[in-house]
Amino acid sequence: MAPLRSLFALPNESAFDPARWSEAAFDIWQGSHLTPTALAHASERRVRALIVYAREASPFYSRLYRRLPLHGLHLRDLPPVTKSQLMKHFDDVVTQPGVTREVIEAFIADPARIGHSLLGRFSIFTSSGTTGTPGYFVHDPDALAVYDALEAQRFRGLLSPADVLRQVMEGDRYAMVAATESHFAGIATVERMRRWAPWMSGAVRALALLQPCAALVQELNLYRPTILATYPTAAEMLAEEQEAGRLRLRLREIWTGGEVLSEPTRLRVQRAFGCRVRSAYGASEFLPIAWECPHRTLHVNSDWVVLEPVDRQGRAVEPGMRSYSVLLTNLANRVQPLIRYDLGDAVTVHAERCACGSAFPAVSVAGRCDDALRLPARRGGGEVTVVPLALETVLEEGAGAHEFQIVQAADGSLTVHLGNHERSRRAPVRAALRRYFETCEVGPVDIVVSRRAPMRDAASGKLRRVVCELDR
């Protein structure tokens, strides 16, 4: 392992490149002032350059496109790709020598490296994914500069260094409550920021969602963040704590991501904390896909990411219609090109422009729609809310299971359905859940592990991994 280890940490790995960052910031600032037609042209130019690059630098894409003409290609002419395909041919997909599956697996095996860079340059995000295939996504420094600038300017409205300074002076403290056990995009980004700018590490923190609720509440009360970023289901769980008076936060804003923010959840969380709640849409494949404007509309960063909504047969879906899935093309990242990559989310691109006047396309996402479970507390007779992303992390990281469905029936009983080829995971699944419930102070719960394969939703065809059938 020694040679691999020395590769991970080159001496300048925390170096921040101001030239690259300012270039990205200027590009994004310019993009924000384009008309819809000029935006489409900017995106087309980047698509063409990406296709030429992938064809030359990635043996996988070069094989995939070998029968296609060299010129006059449109994105829609190219075959879509899936996560399992990209993972299977990982070493042929990536365009940089030294970035191999073996190197990445060794890197992510060590949680102490979360937020560090690989080979001194690349960020790695792991994703569990709703499709059941775990994935690794490598992002190069140019792509990271683009994500950072998109996030700063379009989501946070920090348009100049003076805005950034003002925010620092205002003393904002940022807390992300998320799964922190592996190299997930959220925690990896927070840790990368802390390494790049140690002076702000006191004001940026990631807190583990997978800990007993009381411990999390205590940590948050001590840290006193002004901005909280988390999953909608976790925000709802914390809203309960705030209403009960155990959590005592005075927040300026709550940012949600990772799951769909429903209107009832938004209102409930807003009421409990008395602050604005904003959602964003992102993925390990492209961090800031869309941001929410003051009209509560998600706008796609269409100058840097292309979303193509498709039906079950992969045909384009018209604006205004909900898609079965969506193909993503990342225009910022060259190290692991993603071109017409099947992201799996159901989206609707709005036919009309948003009332805010933005030129960026408006979109609704019906991506992850897993439920939180409500289990009996070990003491005091109350209930413990267990959020879906925590359960998924427990089963994936703790039991190595990827194809599962946890169902809490109307009578409160709990069943885990494991596909047939996950049968060897039955005992580890039960043990991992027991351990986790114990840490969360959940009372004794019977866990039935069934041989029935996870069932897809009859209407959408999507696999919901955590389903709660209790009445709200």
Ligand SMILES: [Zn+2]
């Ligand atoms: Zn808008």
